[in-house]
Amino acid sequence: MTEEKVQKVENICDLMEKYLEPLKDYSYYTKKLSLSASIAAVRLYYYIGSQDDPEYNEIYDKFEYIFTDELEIWENLSQPEKIALLDKIRAPRVLVYY
DSSP: OOHHHHHHHHHHHHHHHHHHGGGTTSEETTEEBOHHHHHHHHHHHHHTSOOOOHHHHHHHHHHHHHTTTTHHHHHTSOHHHHHHHHHHTTGGGTSOBO
16 A cells, blocks of 8 residues: 555545544434544555445545535534535445444
């Protein structure tokens, strides 16, 4: 794995940790977000997994885009709107709930 790829993975994890933290106590269809497990899943996917699932790659790219290029919009959304946006980008497929 290249240094560039490691930086990308750790950047995604840092962004998720920072911007999804407020959502970890928000119920999503009666389940709650496990932020630490979701971040661990990102690392497992990139460091151990095959990394060839285009849907996962697209979702992680969208995370990175939302939390960098569209951060001002994200910060002005209510919690239900943030959940709806995550739903729209199919984030529940890669996030871990308990």
